[in-house]
Structure formats: structure tokens, C-alpha cells
Amino acid sequence: MTVDCDANATYAPDESLQGVIVRAISLSGNPSSLHRGGQRAKAALEEARAAVREFLGAEAHDQVVFTSGASEANNTVIASCSAERPVGRIISTLIEHPCVLEPLKALQSAGRDVVFVAPDASGEVPVDGVVRALTPDTALVSVMAANNETGVINRVGEIARAVREIAPRARIHTDAAQLPGKVPVSFWELGADYMTVSGHKLGAPAGVGALVIRDGVSLKPLILGGPQEEKLRGGTENVLGIVSFGAVASVVGKDLAKRIGAMRGARDAFEALMAERCPTWAFNGRDRSRLPNTSSVFIPGVRADDLVVALDLEGILISAGAACSSGKPEPSHVLLAMGQDAQRVKSTVRISFRADIEPKDVERLVDVLCTVAGRMNRSA
Amino acid sequence: MSGGVDSSVAAYLLSKSGSQLVGVSMQVWDYKKNSAENSRATCCSPADFCDARRVAASLNIPYYVVDFEATFEREVIQRFVDTYKSGQTPNPCIDCNSKVKFRELRERAKGFGCSHVATGHYARIRQSADGYHLLRGRDLEKDQSYFLYTCRQEELGETLFPVGDFTKPEIRELAREAGLVTADKPESQDICFVAGSTHDFVATIGGRRPRGSFITKDGTKVGEHDGIHRFTVGQRRGLNLGGHAEPLYVVDIDPAQDRVIVGPKEDLKRESFPVREMHLVSPGLRRRVAEMRSPFEFDAVVQVRSRHRGVKAIVRVLSETEATVLWRDDWAAVSPGQAAVMYDLENEELLAGGRISR
Secondary structure, X not given: OOEEOEOOOOOOOOHHHHXXXXXXXXXXXXXXXXXXXXXXXHHHHXXXXXXXXXXXXXXXXXXXXXXXXXXXXXXXXXXXHHHHXXXXXXXXXXXXXXXXXXXXXXXXXXXXXEEEEOOOOOOOOXXXXXXXXXXXXXXXXXXXXXXXXXXXXXXXXXXXXXXHHHOOOOEEEEEOOOOOOOOOOOHHHHOOOEEEEEOOOOXXXXXXEEEEEOOOOOOOOOOOOOOHHHHOOOOOOOHHHHHHHHHHHHHHHHOHHHHHXXXXXXHHHHHHHHHHHOOOOEEOOOOOOEXXXXXXXXXXXXXXXXHHHHHHHOOEEOEOOOOOOOOOOOOOHHHHHOOOOHHHHOOEEEEEOOOOOOHHHHHHHHHHHHHHHHXXXXXX | OOOOHHHHHHHHHHXXXXXXXXXXXXXXXXXXXXXXXXXXXXXXXXXXXHHHHHHHHHOOOOEEEEEOHHHHHHHXXXXXXXXXXXXXXXXXXXXXXXXXXXXXXXXXXXXXXXXXXXXXXXXXXXXXXXXXXXXXXXXXXXXXXXXHOOOOHHHXXXXXXXXXXXXXXXHHHHHHHOOOOOOOXXXXXXXXXXXXXXXXXXXXXXXXXXXXXXXXXXXXXXXXXXXXXXXXXXXXXXXXXXXXXXXXXXXXXXXXXXEEEEEOHHXXXXXXXXXXXXXXXXXXXXXXXXXXXXXXXXXEEEEOOOOOOOEEEEEEEOOOOOEEEEEOOOOOOOOOXXXXXXXXXXXXXXXXXXXXXX
């Protein structure tokens, strides 16, 4: 039996959702078609939109635009804001996902004033760090809601309030890909103009995400070519993905508190057991508010990428930092930005629990981690 | 698993024997970063890893790309460049085997819980009461034992060469029979990390050597060259020195003065040459050297290049790591930096090997 402790990479659909996904295949119509097949798909799409809107704590007039995922949503916001305000500073952080960092670095090389705020040693973006970077002409502030590697939650609401005061014309964006399903999300409380979410981090299949836009805030589409999504995102809608996203939002929304409790219980039990058995191991961001399912663990003397392989061979899925698409792991930019040395970064793994983790599996994870790390320290 | 047919079939043969396998491709070099050309022709490129991944999936074995770039750069690339720049001829495959494949890979595989490392080398290992013996692969055209002389006894004991008992055509036939996507993939002959010319690679990574002169043995200058890293002792082509009665060869390289000494073929002939950094492989020879009180000699077939069949010679063992090879009736041109590998008189069992020295 595989024990999946890599939920932050992707949250494999629960069995209960697999039926929904299979049924959604029969919604084969193009939502733009006038006939009943099309209209059935369109109705399902709107039902999903309502479910996602409610799940994310957005208001009725806030827009929910479905995209191909969080990467597209983040790219759309950055391209839109930089086009609408060609002059003025853009502020973000060093710990963002590459799909925020890379478009911003591209703008920076083209001459745009972009400032990346560093996190503190625990991995949190300091509110005063963002405030210090603010200028009256700031065009966009983009700060992720929770970091995918450390799980540390940023005070986006507080940052947003400060931005409104100092740079009232600035747009505020938050990449909240890791929040849904792990903390109750309130778009209103985050205070952002735009919020990015991802379907597959919640339990929908990969290939769907959403951009939530505050009522009255403009957006220039990234993909032109059709009237879909109120002309904010061209292209025939991914009905299968969107309907699954809506369904999983409803399901997760119904017992969110229970799911959060289960994740937190597993994570805290894991860290307590580890601290007892391997006192030299260290947890990143443990002194901060974190996602309830995430533990970033420094294991002295082992190569994190080898540990991932060894645990996989034991049927336990974890990751070395973020999920990496190439074969070659780059040292985590997040941990480096926190001021850690390269050696420590290469010895850090991420454990991220699902809500349906069994207590005995947490114990097995601890046993296997200790055994394998011991074996590696001996053969090195 | 390099993504070639040999390691693919090695995995296939072991999977048939019921072994529990873990497929590993070694990420040793960043081709995107280090080569302007988007070459797909080398082994271990990302496209080759796709093939390895597909083979592993078809054999239903777990598969991982494991990062070895830091060690490879330090132990193989740096030594390769430094050796050329010192006027010698490196053999990076030997360094890769000794420092990366049979050392670091083995250590890390132990971390994965593996007892053995298997590769697609054409060589054989036989165990006897006195230890492990390393033999040429059954296919003498493909034999790769020359590159393996640094293997230690404990390494041989934990290594498997499943293709060593087969010929290359048989391996291709097995690959086709198993439906492996790599069955008809062309051979990779060149140095895996060099996409274009070796000289350009050395100059790019290690910086250019200054221009220098071609001189003959008596000190006469006969031309100029673009740097000693472009030459190997024994080389005839690419000297661009016309107008001589007989073809000229590189007979020596003088790094101190950036001079390449050229001469007719007979100038390459030496009575003997020293071998350093010697590794003893065969249990019998290891025992004899361990017990030696003074230098001793034995007859062997000595191979001095990867594509050389070997000639009979006398090996005078001076210490555990030093020897002198004395040519007998026959001889071969030797290039300092390359390996001299000694086989038994049947030219089958590898006894020892070391670096040819000046």
C-alpha cells in the first residue's frame, strides 16, 4: 500500500470524487453550443463556478475565471497588471512559485522596477518588509498566501491593508494555490484584488485552476480568441476539469474542519515522534502559522533526493523541496532565501499529509525515515 | 540505465531472473547549460533518459534519474581538461567508472537498500575461492574490461554485468524479443559529455593553451600549432605539416614550452614505459604483490588504448602501484595519460592496470 505524504505536490482525487469525474465525461457538449448538449455542459460549468466561489469565500459579484491552472492564473495577473500600468514598481517575494518569479524576472530584465522581498529566517514574508518596498506609484503587489515547501502562511490581509493605505492605486494579488482544503479560505479577508487557486492541489485532476477577481477590478485576458469566461479567458472550457473542481470544492467544503483536524493531527504527531527519536532533525517554520499538513524537515547528513527515492521504494511518497519536473533537483530557492546554507537545503525534505492519512501510516513514515536516514549516514 | 540498448537489456535479463530491480539513470552533466548545440546524439542526454524511463516502465521496475553532477564535474571533467592541458591524453570513462559508477553510485544505491549495482558493460566477473576475477566480455569487438581495471575486489563482489556473456547482435536480438524501444538505437562511440570537438570543449571549460611550435627531435622548428591540448602522442592526422618525405607523428609533448615534438613512426618506439597509479585486480597477482620483497616480472598481454588488441610484454612490478612495461618482439605507441591494462596470456582475464606515465 502506498502512503502518500506528498499532498502539496498534488492531491490525488479521493475515491468518492472519481465517480464524479467519470460522470462528467458524459458532459461532452461545448458550453458555447446552443443545443441541449452544450447547454447541459454550460449549466454544469456555472454550477461548478458557484461551488468554487462559495468554497473560496468570494462574494456573489466577485468573478471566478477558470484557467488551465495556477500557473496560467498567475501569469495572467502579472501580464495584465504590467500592461495596464506600464510604469510603477512591482513588489513580490523571493519565495514565490516559479510561475510568479519567472514572469516577474522577465519584466525586470525588460527594465521594469521589480522588488523581491526576502522572507525572515522562519520563511514568513515580513509585513514591514513589504511596506518598506512600497512606493506611491507601486502598480502591483503579489505575495503568496502559503508557501508550498515550508507551509508557512503569510499575513496577506495585513499586507493588503498596508498597501491600500500607502499605495491606494496598487493592485494586490495572492497566489493561494496551497490554501484551499487546508485552511478555510476567505477571499474577502485576504483583501486581495486577485487570488489564484489550483484544482489539483485540492483533489481535482491537474489542468484546471481559477482566478478570483474582486468585483469591479479589471483584467486583460492572457489568452485571446473567444468570448468564454466573460471574455477574460479564450478557449473552450475544460468542462471535465472544471466540473471536477466544483465537485471537489463542495465535498471538501462540507467537512473542512474535520479534514483540517486530521491533517493537523498527523503532522503534529509526526513532528512530535521525530523530535523524540531524532533530536538533531529540525523543522522549518515551526514557530509560525503553517498549513496544517506540511512539515519541512532538515535531516543532517543525508541527500534529500536519495531519501525520496529510498522512501518511494518503501511505498512512501515524499518530496525534496517542491515537486520538480526535471530529473535534476535544484536547491530550494525558498530555503536559500530564508538564509540557509546549500548543504542544509540539500538535506531537507517536505512531508505533506492528506486528510485521509491513517495514524499507523504516520508511525510507519517515522520508522522508515529513521531507518533509511541511518542507513544512508552509514554508507556515505 | 543510459538509455542505450546494453543497459536496457541488462535490466531485462535481470528482471527475467526475478531480481528486485531499481532503474537508475545518472545525471552527470547539464547538456543544456554546457553545450550550444542541442545535441541528441550523445548518451545520457534528456532524450536518452526518456528512452530509459520507457524501458523501465515496460519492465515494470521503478526508475529514477539520480544527480551526480558535482562528483562528475570534479572527478571526470576537471581531470579530463587538466590532463589534456598538461600534454597528456585522458580517459574519462575510466575515471567515471572508478569515481562515479562503482564508487558513488554504489554507495548511494546502498542507501536505496540495493545489494548490487548492475551495468551494461561488456565484461564478465567470475568468483573463485580466492576472490573475484574480471574477464573480457564474450564479444571481443565490444569488450569494455579495459575501462574497468580500477574495480576493487569488494566492488566486483557487488557488481553485475549481465550482458558480458552475450555478443552485441545477441543483445540486440534480446532487445527486439523483449520489445524494448532501445533495440535498434545506434551506438554511442564518442565521449558522452562532449557534443562537438574535444579541443573546443577543453578550451571552453579549461581555457585555451597558448600557441606553440612543432619541432623535430633535433630541435628544428617545422611549424606552429594552436595549443598542446589538441594533440595526442601517436597522432598523425590534423598536424597539417606537409612536405616531408615520410608521414610525421606526434612523438612527445612538452607542456613546459608548449612544444609538440614530431617525427617518423619509428620515433614512437620505446623499449619500455612506466605505469603509475596501478590497480591490481586478479586475486593471484594481488597476493603475489602483497608478499613481494623485491621487484618481480610476469608475462602479460598489454593493451594501451581502448581499441587496441594488446601485445605480449613483460611487466616488472616495482610496488603495489608502480610497474614498468617492457616490450618484447612487438610494440605499440603509447600516449601518456592513457591506461595500460595487463591481461593474462590467454588475453582474457584482466590482471592489473594503470596510467601510462612519461
